[in-house]
Amino acid sequence: SQTIHQWPATLVQPVGSPLSLECTVEGTSNPNLYWYRQAAGRGLQLLFYSVGIGQISSEVPQNLSASRPQDRQFILSSKKLLLSDSGFYLCAWSGLVYEQYFGPGTRLTVT
Amino acid sequence: QKEVEQNSGPLSVPEGAIASLNCTYSDRGSQSFFWYRQYSGKSPELIMSIYSNGDKEDGRFTAQLNKASQYVSLLIRDSQPSDSATYLCAVKKGGGNKLTFGTGTQLKVEL
Numbered sequence: 001s002q003t004i005h006q007w008p009a010t011l012v013q014p015v016g017s018p019l020s021l022e023c024t025v026e027g028t029s030n031p032n033l034y035w036y037r038q039a040a041g042r043g044l045q046l047l048f049y050s051v052g053i054g055q056i057s058s059e060v061p062q063n064l065s066a067s068r069p070q071d072r073q074f075i076l077s078s079k080k081l082l083l084s085d086s087g088f089y090l091c092a093w094s095g096l097v098y099e100q101y102f103g104p105g106t107r108l109t110v111t
Numbered sequence: 112q113k114e115v116e117q118n119s120g121p122l123s124v125p126e127g128a129i130a131s132l133n134c135t136y137s138d139r140g141s142q143s144f145f146w147y148r149q150y151s152g153k154s155p156e157l158i159m160s161i162y163s164n165g166d167k168e169d170g171r172f173t174a175q176l177n178k179a180s181q182y183v184s185l186l187i188r189d190s191q192p193s194d195s196a197t198y199l200c201a202v203k204k205g206g207g208n209k210l211t212f213g214t215g216t217q218l219k220v221e222l
Contacts, residue, residue: 104153105153
C-alpha cells in the first residue's frame with residue numbers, strides 16, 4: 001500500500017530564516033505530487049505540483065520554491081520566510097484517476 | 112463566481128440524523144469529483160469519489176452527482192459525533208492534473 005510522509009510535523013521559525021520541508025511517498029512509482037498551504041480557517045491553496053523528476057509547476061507567485069530531486073521526493077523551500085508564510089503545509093500524491101492522498105502535514109509558525 | 116462553492120456552515124444535525132452536504136461547481140467540463148473529511152488540526156482524508164451522474168454508496172456515505180445542474184452532494188446517514196469535521200468538495204476539470212477544492216462545510220453532530 002502507498003504511504004506518504006512529511007517532516008517535520010511542526011516548525012517554529014523566525015522571519016527571514018530559510019525553510020525546507022520534505023515529503024516522500026512509498027509504494028507507488030512516478031506519482032503526481034502536490035504542495036498545498038492551508039492558512040488558519042481557510043481553504044487549500046495549491047502552491048506547486050510536479051508530474052515527474054525536475055518538473056515543477058508553480059501556481060502562485062511567492063517566496064517559496066519546490067524541487068523534485070527523486071521520483072518519490074518533493075521538497076518545499078524558502079530562502080527567507082515571511083510572517084504570511086505561516087500555515088499548515090500539506091503534501092499530496094495522486095493516483096490513476098487523479099484522486100489525491102494527503103500526508104500528515106507540517107504546521108509552520110513564523111515568528 | 113468561485114470555481115467550487117460550499118456553504119461554510121456550521122451545519123448542525125442531531126445524532127442519528129441524515130447530514131446533507133452540498134457543493135456546486137462552475138466548469139461544465141469537470142469530470143471527477145471527490146469528498147474529503149478533515150478533522151481539526153489534521154490533514155484531509157479522501158472518503159468518496161464519483162465520476163458519473165447518479166448515486167454512489169459506501170457504507171453510511173452516499174455521493175450524488177448531477178452534471179446538468181453542476182452540483183455534487185454527500186449524504187451521511189445515521190450521523191455520529193465522530194462525523195463532526197469539515198467536509199471538502201474537490202473537482203477535477205477536464206484537462207490537467209489538478210483538483211480545485213471548495214473551502215469546506217463544517218459539520219457538527221450533536222448528542
